[in-house]
Amino acid sequence: MRNVAIVGAGMTPFDEHFELGIKDLLPMAYADAVAHVDKGIDKVSIEAAWFGELMTTDGYPAGILADTLDLTGIPVTRVENACATGNDAIRNGTLAIASGLYDVVLVLGADKVRETATNKTFWEWAALTRDNAWDYPLGLVAPANFALHVARYLHESPATREHMAMVAVKNHFHALTNPKAQLRYEITVEKALAAPTVVDPFGLYDCTPQSDGAAAVILAGEDVVDNYTDRPVWIRGVGLGMDRVMHQHKNDMTTFPPTVRAARAAMSMAGIMPRDIHVAEVHDCFTGVELISYEDLGFANRFEAHKLIEAGDTYVGGSIPVNPSGGLKAKGHPPGATGVAQCYELFNQLRGEAENQVDGARWALAHNIGGPTAVSAVTILSNTKG
Amino acid sequence: MRNVAIVGAGMTPFDEHFELGIKDLLPMAYADAVAHVDKGIDKVSIEAAWFGELMTTDGYPAGILADTLDLTGIPVTRVENACATGNDAIRNGTLAIASGLYDVVLVLGADKVRETATNKTFWEWAALTRDNAWDYPLGLVAPANFALHVARYLHESPATREHMAMVAVKNHFHALTNPKAQLRYEITVEKALAAPTVVDPFGLYDCTPQSDGAAAVILAGEDVVDNYTDRPVWIRGVGLGMDRVMHQHKNDMTTFPPTVRAARAAMSMAGIMPRDIHVAEVHDCFTGVELISYEDLGFANRFEAHKLIEAGDTYVGGSIPVNPSGGLKAKGHPPGATGVAQCYELFNQLRGEAENQVDGARWALAHNIGGPTAVSAVTILSNTKG
Known part of the structure; x- marks a missing residue:
């Protein structure tokens, strides 16, 4: 399998962010991840994205990620797997690069636990x-x-x-x-x-x-990792x-x-x-x-x-x-x-x-x-x- | 990229299946797909699954698929991408085989439009x-x-x-x-x-x-396709x-x-x-x-x-x-x-x-x-x- 590395990672503070929506949290985590790519990264290098959101807070998750981050030119897939959503989104992004179809992908995870698209309570959310x-x-x-x-x-x-x-x-x-x-x-x-x-x-x-919050990692295939960092994970x-x-x-x-x-x-x-x-x-x-x-x-x-x-x-x-x-x-x-x-x-x-x-x-x-x-x-x- | 083929496909009738739940529809589609694998397939050959369900009907989608089909021994990921969910689930399953990590995966899609986990109406569902x-x-x-x-x-x-x-x-x-x-x-x-x-x-x-219904495809990597059919797609x-x-x-x-x-x-x-x-x-x-x-x-x-x-x-x-x-x-x-x-x-x-x-x-x-x-x-x- 083609090797895959994390070349940048970021997150928002986790907190009760009553003043911030998903559309605020996503760009915060994304910008933090981009800022931690040692050699920098152009948005055009990101070829696909996976979004881990357990519950839909503001509505249609994949579209809201693409729209909010101005990434409508690339495919975005929502992955949901209960509380394992975050690491499963990373797994899917990893497999996608390993396939050879993409060289660089973004994986973002986010949730606001007490706000959902249909104003459900936390207990209905748990259902x-x-x-x-x-x-x-x-x-x-x-x-x-x-x-x-x-x-x-x-x-x-x-x-x-x-x-x-x-x-x-x-x-x-x-x-x-x-x-x-x-x-x-x-x-x-x-x-x-x-x-x-x-x-x-x-x-x-x-x-x-x-808690409310978002986190992001940028993944790259082994043959392009050097473009982004000399210290990949x-x-x-x-x-x-x-x-x-x-x-x-x-x-x-x-x-x-x-x-x-x-x-x-x-x-x-x-x-x-x-x-x-x-x-x-x-x-x-x-x-x-x-x-x-x-x-x-x-x-x-x-x-x-x-x-x-x-x-x-x-x-x-x-x-x-x-x-x-x-x-x-x-x-x-x-x-x-x-x-x-x-x-x-x-x-x-x-x-x-x-x-x-x-x-x-x-x-x-x-x-x-x-x-x-x-x-x-x-x-x-x-x-x-x- | 490693080539990937469909070696079996099946579906339930699409209809207003008020008498059937997701737990009934999933095995119907799965059994139909297995029945259309020319040379047969053992359950143990299926190494991972992707489940496209837009709305959660009976609760936690990936778990309910694994449990209902007695596939708790393999990873199951839910993919959701609005009405593009079905073909995006196939895309994710394809990339997973192309990565080389798995040889055979199941992709299943299902929904019941008028029944959801929290008994929302169709209009709330649309939200x-x-x-x-x-x-x-x-x-x-x-x-x-x-x-x-x-x-x-x-x-x-x-x-x-x-x-x-x-x-x-x-x-x-x-x-x-x-x-x-x-x-x-x-x-x-x-x-x-x-x-x-x-x-x-x-x-x-x-x-x-x-409509209510489910459909399934079984995907295989090029080097194992022959085990399942001489007529792959x-x-x-x-x-x-x-x-x-x-x-x-x-x-x-x-x-x-x-x-x-x-x-x-x-x-x-x-x-x-x-x-x-x-x-x-x-x-x-x-x-x-x-x-x-x-x-x-x-x-x-x-x-x-x-x-x-x-x-x-x-x-x-x-x-x-x-x-x-x-x-x-x-x-x-x-x-x-x-x-x-x-x-x-x-x-x-x-x-x-x-x-x-x-x-x-x-x-x-x-x-x-x-x-x-x-x-x-x-x-x-x-x-x-x-």
């Missing part, structure tokens, strides 16, 4: 990411859905609510120095444990905030994994098979093992999901995720830093943008320019899990071409 | 395919939107409402022998002209019906074109620039000219759109489309048969399925097995135009590999 025959009418919106998994995980593993709180403390700490993070303040384990319950076993600080693996949609069909609530499948596919493509990863952005929509994901991604043995967070191994400076950006938990989570923003963070990490730099990072992993825990996307990046 | 700042609140739903274009086209060209009626008569006639078409009855020019007005200049028979070109979303930004209402862009891209890839096409499925959501598309696709000179329909050239047996399946007009139009169903028809045409067979067809073209006339997808097929 579009699960099954409407059973799970949604029975109340399995995102927090309840993940809570079922994490409650069982806490029952079967030695992990406790304290370990979940430690994940929140870490990610808030990491976000302190990230100017684009939504929740830039420290918390303590005590504060997390004393917070109001959202849905058992999640307190307020176990949950990602609701290579996309070494892309994986997407699925699972049953409805919870009565899930055999084991303590693991997410989509993550296992996506990680296996991406690592196999990259020719690496979990222990080769130096830094990861993991889908911590809820703290317990970060713990389960340590195991599903192969960073920890089964039911031993709590040891990693207890030992501080997933802090920057630890053996496998996770969510140096602050993660969904503290950076924020506009679903379509989230995966793309993870790759923005890892692009900076692999170029040695991140706010919370992981020294000497050469391999990085981005991970989303979404919908009714029925999809995961994993992207593996490296500053070496291989 | 998702245009801009919500201007066009939609001002009433530019699909019929009104296309009516603006066609009204101006009738004003500037010699074409009349009679020519539009002749398109309807042709497509109803073609649908007569298509067992999967929704409106299988003949009409006359007089009947079309006497029908109630939907929106000037469209009478009832100028408009596509609202090659995807020789894929093109996607965009335009401004809002109508106050459109310079010329009598042409659709997205179609011109998509056709140019697809024909350039195939190395052919419009005159090389032997049969076409054209996006006749409204009869006047078929006329304008004759010109945008290069089948007729500017403002001379009426001559083609007057001369009967676009009937089967004419010089450039258009919509032998009955088209959107009489076969029906479940948006996500429409482009895929066009390729199902052309797959049969190029294998000499269509209901309304175009003798000796070797090159075929499928065309969608969608959203606020802001996107078009064109796929070019041939029974020769080139």
Whole structure:
């Protein structure tokens, strides 16, 4: 397969951007990505675009991207895959360059969680990411859905609510120095444990905030990369994994098979093992999901995720830093943008320019899990071409 | 680029399937496609899938496809691009095989126009395919939107409402022998002209019906095609074109620039000219759109489309048969399925097995135009590999 690299990446701050629409956020992220192409890039070099938007905020997504960015001369495809939308959009853009049809493509992700085209409420919005025959009418919106998994995980593993709180403390700490993070303040384990319950076993600080934002990456084929930068970040693996949609069909609530499948596919493509990863952005929509994901991604043995967070191994400076950006938990989570923003963070990490730099990072992993825990996307990046 | 072929294609009847859900329609189309793989195909050979669904009917689209078809072991991506969703899903599946990452992929398209996840009405549904700042609140739903274009086209060209009626008569006639078409009855020019007005200049028979349905194609890379059939249909070109979303930004209402862009891209890839096409499925959501598309696709000179329909050239047996399946007009139009169903028809045409067979067809073209006339997808097929 033709090698593909990220040659520029950018993002808006993640926040409650009540004053900004999708048409404001898209050009902000795009301009930031263009500004980070070392040797510059002309708009005419961009041959196609993929747009990850989970919900349609302002109306027809692909057209609004093309129109807003004055890119009506190139094809634009919307990809939607629940909370795995961002990394799946990158996967589709990568395959398109690998095909040889295009040399340079733009991948943009964006969402405004509380505003949608038809003025639906957040709960109606959530309906579009699960099954409407059973799970949604029975109340399995995102927090309840993940809570079922994490409650069982806490029952079967030695992990406790304290370990979940430690994940929140870490990610808030990491976000302190990230100017684009939504929740830039420290918390303590005590504060997390004393917070109001959202849905058992999640307190307020176990949950990602609701966020608005956009993120962009510019991808190029190996034979044109030199035109744009001498420091490309290579996309070494892309994986997407699925699972049953409805919870009565899930055999084991303590693991997410989509993550296992996506990680296996991406690592196999990259020719690496979990222990080769130096830094990861993991889908911590809820703290317990970060713990389960340590195991599903192969960073920890089964039911031993709590040891990693207890030992501080997933802090920057630890053996496998996770969510140096602050993660969904503290950076924020506009679903379509989230995966793309993870790759923005890892692009900076692999170029040695991140706010919370992981020294000497050469391999990085981005991970989303979404919908009714029925999809995961994993992207593996490296500053070496291989 | 690695060559890609369709090795199997299938579809459900298009109709008002009030008794069937998406979970019923998907397996029907999938089973029909599998049944048309000459040498058979094992499910384990399918390595990835792309799902074109414009609106989410039963909830999370990619997951519901994977779950319903028992394909949770492979990646499934939803592509949405307004009424160009079907052919854009095929474009994405084609690029994925061309990349070399997968050898065999499934592309499925489906929609139920009158049922959506949040029980929205058809008009709210339409909001998702245009801009919500201007066009939609001002009433530019699909019929009104296309009516603006066609009204101006009738004003500037010699074409009349009679020519539009002749398109309807042709497509109803073609649908007569298509067992999967929704409106299988003949009409006359007089009947079309006497029908109630939907929106000037469209009478009832100028408009596509609202339809439910699904269609599927199975794609394979050139080096594995022989495992599945000795009569593959090659995807020789894929093109996607965009335009401004809002109508106050459109310079010329009598042409659709997205179609011109998509056709140019697809024909350039195939190395052919419009005159090389032997049969076409054209996006006749409204009869006047078929006329304008004759010109945008290069089948007729500017403002001379009426001559083609007057001369009967676009009937089967004419010089450039258009919509032998009955088209959107009489076969029906479940948006996500429409482009895929066009390729199902052309797959049969190029294998000499269509209901309304175009003798000796070797090159075929499928065309969608969608959203606020802001996107078009064109796929070019041939029974020769080139």
